[in-house]
Amino acid sequence: MTSNHCPPTPRVSLNSHLFQSANTPDELRHLINDISRAAKYISYAIQTSEGGLAGGSNSSGDDQLELDVLSNTIFEQHLNESNLVCCYSSEEQKEMVELSDDAKYSVVFDPLDGSSLVDANFAIGSIVGIYEGREIIGRKPSEQVAALYVLYGPRTILIYSTGNGVHEFLLNDVGEFILFRENIGIADKAKNYSAGNLRALSDNPKYDEVFHDWLKRELTLRYSGCMVADVHHIFAKGQGIFSNVGGSKYPDGKLRLVYECGPLSFLAENAGGVSLDGNIRIMDKEITDLHQRTQIIIGSKNEVEKVCKQLKETSE
Ligand code: F6P
Ligand code: MN
Numbered sequence: 001m002t003s004n005h006c007p008p009t010p011r012v013s014l015n016s017h018l019f020q021s022a023n024t025p026d027e028l029r030h031l032i033n034d035i036s037r038a039a040k041y042i043s044y045a046i047q048t049s050e051g052g053l054a055g056g057s058n059s060s061g062d063d064q065l066e067l068d069v070l071s072n073t074i075f076e077q078h079l080n081e082s083n084l085v086c087c088y089s090s091e092e093q094k095e096m097v098e099l100s101d102d103a104k105y106s107v108v109f110d111p112l113d114g115s116s117l118v119d120a121n122f123a124i125g126s127i128v129g130i131y132e133g134r135e136i137i138g139r140k141p142s143e144q145v146a147a148l149y150v151l152y153g154p155r156t157i158l159i160y161s162t163g164n165g166v167h168e169f170l171l172n173d174v175g176e177f178i179l180f181r182e183n184i185g186i187a188d189k190a191k192n193y194s195a196g197n198l199r200a201l202s203d204n205p206k207y208d209e210v211f212h213d214w215l216k217r218e219l220t221l222r223y224s225g226c227m228v229a230d231v232h233h234i235f236a237k238g239q240g241i242f243s244n245v246g247g248s249k250y251p252d253g254k255l256r257l258v259y260e261c262g263p264l265s266f267l268a269e270n271a272g273g274v275s276l277d278g279n280i281r282i283m284d285k286e287i288t289d290l291h292q293r294t295q296i297i298i299g300s301k302n303e304v305e306k307v308c309k310q311l312k313e314t315s316e
Pocket of ligand 1: 113114115195196197198225226227228254255
């Protein structure tokens with residue numbers, strides 16, 4: 001006789017996937033597990049808090065919501081408790097924060113990307129990159145040893161890579177991340193596009209041309225205004241392109257190299273996608289400031305390369 005109370009088999013937890021399939025070093029596996037626990041608290045906080053303004057702004061000048069501050073605190077607590085993190089840097093804090101002296105890893109994160117969309121009940125997420133060693137300045141996103149994001153939408157999902165494929169997990173009702181899709185791939189050809197910082201069309205004729213080319217070619221627009229949700233659409237559909245290109249208001253686009261573009265580029269490249277700043281790989285960009293912004297064009301190889309060519313050609 002079967003019981004309703006047994007978990008369905010086969011089911012693969014995040015921990016067992018890290019351990020058995022991805023062959024992750026123990027300390028890194030523990031750290032990713034600790035970060036995934038932080039994400040469960042954030043998921044719960046989103047569902048239960050009222051989400052007003054906290055009254056401050058972060059180092060990029062964005063208004064901070066109570067949820068931004070709370071998510072940041074939840075991350076800090078879990079990273080501190082792990083004893084595996086020597087320092088961390090958050091989009092919500094100006095400086096790096098020192099934790100356990102001799103620990104092996106530095107963690108960079110955007111605790112709640114797209115948080116201003118929470119009152120609209122849109123999907124929002126946390127983005128994380130992990131480096132070995134203490135310094136972030138002078139490094140490149142290609143030096144990350146792992147990256148992950150958690151998307152709090154109709155379902156809470158976690159996507160990670162340690163350089164061994166990109167894998168997706170679904171948070172179940174008892175609070176465990178269970179394998180949903182393994183080895184996610186991004187095809188070379190895009191059918192969907194997700195165009196950010198469109199205010200730049202008014203003074204960046206090259207971006208205007210790229211956008212109108214997408215309209216003319218009848219690609220399908222999918223844009224929510226939360227980077228991690230919009231980039232996740234590419235992973236979920238296995239194709240697509242996301243762009244955030246500069247104009248006079250944000251010459252380097254709106255997004256941050258360390259907290260947003262670096263980790264998502266690590267994941268996209270591990271899924272066979274491409275991520276460029278218009279000229280070079282995001283993964284090859286040197287970090288000169290923790291909060292530096294960068295343009296990003298990420299997703300299906302053929303479309304990303306075509307767009308970068310268009311952005312260059314029309315400027316000459
Ligand atoms: O963190 C900045 C952010 O909220 C991203 O999540 C998002 O992609 C971007 O801003 C949206 O910018 P815009 O609406 O100007 O395209
Ligand atoms: Mn963000």
